[in-house]
Amino acid sequence: MLTNQDNNNYSFNIDKFYKNYLKGPKIFRNREALEPSFIPNELPHRDNEIEKIAGITACALNGDVPPNFLCYGMTGTGKTATIRYLSQKIAQHCTANPPWWIYINCNIVSTPYRILAHIYNTIVGKEKIPPTGLPKDIILKKLLGLFDQTIKESVCFLVLDEIDILVEKKGGNEILYNLTRLNENLDLCRTSVIGISNKLKLMQFLDSRVTSTLDEEEPIVFHPYNANELADILYLRANIAFDEGVIEEGVIKLCAGLAAREHGDARKALQLLRKAGETAERNQSRKVLEQHVHKAQKEIDKDHIVEYIFSMPLQAQLTLTAVYLLTKYNADNVITSGDIYEVHNDLASRIPGLKQLTHRRISDYINELALAGLINANTKSMGHYGRTKIIKLDVDNELMERVLSRITRIKTHDLLNYKPILLQGDKVRVKNNVFKKLL
DNA sequence: TATCCACAGGAAATCAGGGTGT
DNA sequence: ACACCCTGATTTCCTGTGGATA
Numbered sequence: 001m002l003t004n005q006d007n008n009n010y011s012f013n014i015d016k017f018y019k020n021y022l023k024g025p026k027i028f029r030n031r032e033a034l035e036p037s038f039i040p041n042e043l044p045h046r047d048n049e050i051e052k053i054a055g056i057t058a059c060a061l062n063g064d065v066p067p068n069f070l071c072y073g074m075t076g077t078g079k080t081a082t083i084r085y086l087s088q089k090i091a092q093h094c095t096a097n098p099p100w101w102i103y104i105n106c107n108i109v110s111t112p113y114r115i116l117a118h119i120y121n122t123i124v125g126k127e128k129i130p131p132t133g134l135p136k137d138i139i140l141k142k143l144l145g146l147f148d149q150t151i152k153e154s155v156c157f158l159v160l161d162e163i164d165i166l167v168e169k170k171g172g173n174e175i176l177y178n179l180t181r182l183n184e185n186l187d188l189c190r191t192s193v194i195g196i197s198n199k200l201k202l203m204q205f206l207d208s209r210v211t212s213t214l215d216e217e218e219p220i221v222f223h224p225y226n227a228n229e230l231a232d233i234l235y236l237r238a239n240i241a242f243d244e245g246v247i248e249e250g251v252i253k254l255c256a257g258l259a260a261r262e263h264g265d266a267r268k269a270l271q272l273l274r275k276a277g278e279t280a281e282r283n284q285s286r287k288v289l290e291q292h293v294h295k296a297q298k299e300i301d302k303d304h305i306v307e308y309i310f311s312m313p314l315q316a317q318l319t320l321t322a323v324y325l326l327t328k329y330n331a332d333n334v335i336t337s338g339d340i341y342e343v344h345n346d347l348a349s350r351i352p353g354l355k356q357l358t359h360r361r362i363s364d365y366i367n368e369l370a371l372a373g374l375i376n377a378n379t380k381s382m383g384h385y386g387r388t389k390i391i392k393l394d395v396d397n398e399l400m401e402r403v404l405s406r407i408t409r410i411k412t413h414d415l416l417n418y419k420p421i422l423l424q425g426d427k428v429r430v431k432n433n434v435f436k437k438l439l
Numbered sequence: 440t441a442t443c444c445a446c447a448g449g450a451a452a453t454c455a456g457g458g459t460g461t
Numbered sequence: 462a463c464a465c466c467c468t469g470a471t472t473t474c475c476t477g478t479g480g481a482t483a
Contacts, residue, residue, distance in 0.1 A: 113467055132467050133458030313470085337446070361471055363447065379447070383481025386445025438481080 025286040026243060027277050033240035034274035036267050039084050040236060045229045046078050052220050053086055057192075060090060060099045060155040065190040068180050068214050070163075072200050073222025076265030079196045082222075083159055099155040106166035112136060112175035115166075116143055119158065123150055140178060147182070147189040156191045163195040164202050173207040180213035224264030230256035233266055234273055242277065248289050251276065255293055272296055305395055308372055309403050315357060317407055318347050319365040321415055323375055324400050327393045329423045334435040336388040337366055337377075339428065343420040350413050366391065382438050390439070 032038055043050065049071075057066045071079045087101045102122050109118045116139045117129035123146055129139060147156065158179060166172040182191045195202075195214060200221075203211060225233065234252045255276065259269030275296035280288040309317065322343035326335045337359075345356045357365075366389060370377040376392040393400065404410055422428060 111468065130458060132456095133460090133465095135459085135466055138459095138466095315470090355471085358472060359446080360448080360473080364471095367448090379479095381479035381481085382445080383479070384442090384444060384483090385481075386443085387477095387479060388444095388446055 020284065021281075024281070024284045027246055027281045027285075027288065028241060029243045030240050031274065031277075033237045034270045034277075036270065038237075039081060039088065040240070042236070043078060043082060043085055044232045044236060045225060046082055046222075049078070049082055049220050049222055050086065052218075053082065054089075056217055057086065057090065057157075060157075060192075061094055063097060063153060063155065063190075065155065065183060066157075066192045067216040068193040068195075069217040070195040070197060070202070070214055070219040071222060072197050072202070072219055074224055074263050074265070075198055076259075076263075076267035076269075077222035077224055078266060079222050080161055083194060083196070087157070097152075097154040099157055100151055101157045101159060103159045103161065105161045106164075107162045110165065110169070112171045113139070115160075115175055115179075116140060119143060120146060123147075144182070144185050147191065148187050151189040153188050154190075156189060157194055158191060159194045159196065161196045162198065164197045164199040164205075167202060167205045173210055176210045176214075177207065180210060225260070225266055226264060227253075227256045227260035230259055230264060230266060230269045234269055237270060238273065241274075242288070246277075246287055248287050250290055251288050251293055254290055258293070258297060271300065275300055302399070305374065305399070306403050309374070310407070314354070314407075314409060315344075315348075315361075316365050316368065317404070317410065318351075318354075318415075319344050319362060320369055320374060320400075321347060321404055321410060322420075323369070323391060323393050324397070324404060324416070325418070325420055326423070327397060329419055330428065330432070332432075333428070334432050334439065335391040336435075337363060337391065338388060339422060340366060340391065342422045346420045346422065347415055347418070350415065350418070351409055380439075382435060385434065385438070 033040070053069075053071075056069055060066050071083070073079050084103075087099075091098045100123070102119055104115055104118055106115070109115055113132065113134075113136055116136060117131070120129045120139065120143050121127055129142075160166065160176075160179075163176075167176070176193075176195075179191075180193050193214070206214070231252055234256055238247055238252060252273070255269050255272045259265055259272060262268055272293060276288050276292040279292040279295050279299070283292070285292070309320065312320070319340060322340045323335065325347075326333055326339055326343060341359050341362045344362055348354045348356045366375070366377055369375045370391075374393075374395055376394045377389045379387065380390045381387045401416060405416055410416065
């Protein structure tokens with residue numbers, strides 16, 4: 001039995017923590033400068049892109065309609081930041097009727113209906129269109145009326161971020177077609193679509209009716225930053241974010257170098273620097289040191305995994321649990337998609353009210369887990385024994401157990417200690433021996 | 440060399456759950 | 462109450478396939 005005294009010995013003293021925190025050295029001056037949403041006064045190494053986009057959009061200053069255009073580039077190459085930066089600049093130079101800017105992240109606002117609703121609600125400034133229920137054409141009609149009524153003779157830029165995600169979905173081309181041709185049905189207001197894409201081959205997926213209107217201008221291509229360029233960006237932000245002398249020599253170069261290795265992602269570099277600062281703060285250090293960066297890097301990786309697993313639907317979590325159990329009970333196991341399907345069904349049947357899934361669905365989940373880097377899945381032909389995927393857990397077993405054990409339904413049914421029926425007989429061992437020879 | 444396994448993965452259909460206006 | 466809408470998850474149906482084996 002746990003006594004009060006025991007309890008006190010192990011409990012975290014929050015009062016002491018806060019006192020120490022306030023007494024401890026101050027690392028950040030303005031943490032916000034390292035956030036992805038922060039728009040700095042200058043954008044290093046993006047002069048070419050800024051010049052091109054400024055050229056295309058300048059006519060909005062006179063109330064003329066700028067053409068639609070696309071921006072390409074990998075994540076963290078400054079596409080969104082550049083557009084936001086320019087929108088501010090245009091507003092500064094506009095005396096009357098500044099243009100409207102409506103940002104839509106197609107990864108979050110992910111369906112045609114919601115895009116229309118989002119645009120409408122943004123202009124009105126409140127939730128006028130419900131999240132579902134109305135026919136799309138009705139909203140489109142309402143929207144057209146709203147443009148002429150509210151925005152009147154100004155220009156409205158519709159910025160579609162991560163447009164590639166929208167295009168791959170059904171109905172994506174249709175909504176783009178509608179958005180790029182809004183002007184044909186407007187009397188006063190004029191709209192212009194700016195598409196931001198992570199994928200260079202976006203055009204392949206676009207309908208010819210849409211390409212013709214998005215093709216009016218050369219697309220703007222954002223190249224990844226190299227380590228030196230990233231360092232420049234970091235210096236600039238660090239000057240705003242940190243107090244003077246807080247950053248140890250070499251920390252910024254290290255952050256830049258690590259991020260450059262991952263296709264020059266500025267967002268990653270900034271995140272790394274911020275996390276390193278937070279690590280230093282927690283350790284009551286007066287300075288951000290290189291060791292804090294390394295620690296931060298590890299934490300980011302781990303956070304990413306944990307967050308991703310928690311955000312998955314239960315069925316996907318069970319699929320992952322199946323991989324975990326197959327690994328746990330037979331370390332040198334050869335795991336195939338068929339095994340995962342069987343174990344998943346076994347697990348699902350142990351949770352009341354949960355449906356078992358089909359092969360097809362499990363196959364998709366396996367692909368998703370592989371894409372997220374949680375497992376390794378390679379398609380392999382075993383000749384007479386068919387074609388399948390050979391799957392391996394790509395995350396530390398212990399970490400996986402810790403994360404999975406925090407999922408309520410997995411915990412309450414004690415699934416992590418359950419030995420699946422498939423593993424109770426000889427079937428898997430026999431198959432394993434055959435497969436091992438073939439691999 | 441034809442066969443055949445155990446799936447892979449695309450396309451379309453279906454279902455449940457959120458909503459609408461009349 | 463009713464017909465209808467939108468979405469996301471899943472099922473159904475389907476064709477394709479690499480290579481050991483008979």
